[in-house]
Amino acid sequence: MDRDAQRATLKDVAEAAGTSISTASRALSGNPAVAPATRARIQRIATEMGYRPNAQAQALRRSFTNTIGVVVPSLINYYFASMVTAIQREASAAGLSTIIANSQERSDTLADALQVFADQRVDGIICVPHEGCSRRLLGMYRSGMPIVLIDRELEGSTIPTITSDAAASIAEAVGIFSDAGAQPIGYLSGPMETSTGRSRLEAFRRACAELGIGEQRVFLGGYTQERGRCGASELIDAGCRALLAGDSMMTIGVIEECHRRGLVIGHDLEVIGFDTQPLFQLQPRPIMVIDQHVDEMATRAFHALDGMIHGKTPKPLRGFSATTLFTPAAHNPTHPGGEP
């Protein structure tokens, strides 16, 4: 009889410890999702029983590839391109390679990217999640894959998450419009399937309520330039004198619609957008934006992930990055293109 057949299996260890097989497996791979005391107990039992994990499975599970996977919903969105670039810079400084996937805002493409990363045995994943993938993400996380969510939350998940909290900046933006008498205000909202779409819309409504300026106008958009352009068109037609765009891509769409109509931003219409990029600065009058400090978010997400790869649980599990409302310095305030 093969000697290996007499060895204790993972199932034996789990039975002896009174845990599920997956908990035993996680404990033995040092997964921080299992409480330290439980982990220590299961490891002791495994040693006592002479348990030796299947070498191949062990190699598959434990050998570091020194590679992390990053998945974002768009690469032509400067905000996410900057995020990926900043994560790679941090990973590279820590001696890790970065492979990138683009989920194109689709759950099936994201699921596919996660599968590819798992097959490729990356050491960890930083992911902008979609609701449609929450079960898969949670499953991977529970089975020991270090994962950090970035930019968007997954409701009810226990996966460490770094997001920005734009509520204060959104309230400030609404206040600026209100003080300038630029009403009605139109808000271009992101999709309700994203936490950023939901939380920013809620922040907009709360800000309007607190200022007592009533309902204002909301366009339920999507994170694309074209949805931003459509939304701007609809809101301008509805008489809005100020537009607040709920992300980068819709901000571009708003600028496009203003160009189409020959409206000068800051003169004919007030506009506040999201995120910083050369396009928003290199305008006759730079566009005021809510900046999410993408570099800081990327850095925090990477260091949380790096810690998890080395067995540490990030604290806190939810990190919020504050946002800042600002107008990029006009290079030349008397730029002739800026005067109507």
Next chain:
Amino acid sequence: MDRDAQRATLKDVAEAAGTSISTASRALSGNPAVAPATRARIQRIATEMGYRPNAQAQALRRSFTNTIGVVVPSLINYYFASMVTAIQREASAAGLSTIIANSQERSDTLADALQVFADQRVDGIICVPHEGCSRRLLGMYRSGMPIVLIDRELEGSTIPTITSDAAASIAEAVGIFSDAGAQPIGYLSGPMETSTGRSRLEAFRRACAELGIGEQRVFLGGYTQERGRCGASELIDAGCRALLAGDSMMTIGVIEECHRRGLVIGHDLEVIGFDTQPLFQLQPRPIMVIDQHVDEMATRAFHALDGMIHGKTPKPLRGFSATTLFTPAAHNPTHPGGEP
């Protein structure tokens, strides 16, 4: 004695066939780099000798992962972000997943990305190459990895390549400046370590020579916004009345410098840039650009790669995509921001 030890090895097959071990290996893996007749002969000999490749190595080599790798030098460059997005769209339609790497214009990072792709056993690679990696790329290609180079050539390489040929558009641009009497013309060149940097500079010089307008001015730049800004500053100080920027990022830099100085493009200074992106269109006067048809290049590169993955050699080995000089339609030609 272990039965496996009596089996014919790859070395035995190579000796019997009178080829090198690597040729025998490539023939047995169906690599199209080995002539069909030779391939058939080596496969016959292997069968006769009862050669069975090491199962694990075989699995590593032959099992398709249905994943391709794409590596570009920057993701915050809209041109490359669009390229990756278009390649992924084609790959996805063909049932393949795409993983992406960002070489950051560094040879060592590119070498690292290629190693990761090889370790991950992608079915093929589309790569914007760097001179510093030509030996590694050629080695991978020769050992059977399907590779297509895109955007830039590698001198003397036999790897299938899709590039754009901008010479005609560059000559047209110089002609437009010359006809308008906008001289001297300043050219912001890409780096000499890239084929695009070299060939576009050559095309600029040839166009000036053919028009008999003499030496004009050249700034040896790099593919970044900051180099473009510095170059524009230097060339404007040198009295240039027209600027031709040799890539997207330097075009942004030129626009930035014009904003800083309060110069209105199309009025105070003539500018022609490279590639299309919202930033160039959403200006008081849209910027005239040399468009590389990145979608077409990406589609051609993917289909060449897909053919190679299935054993076909692309014809021709070098594909050139023509470029087009055009000004994006101004949404509103009377846009007040556009009138100085």
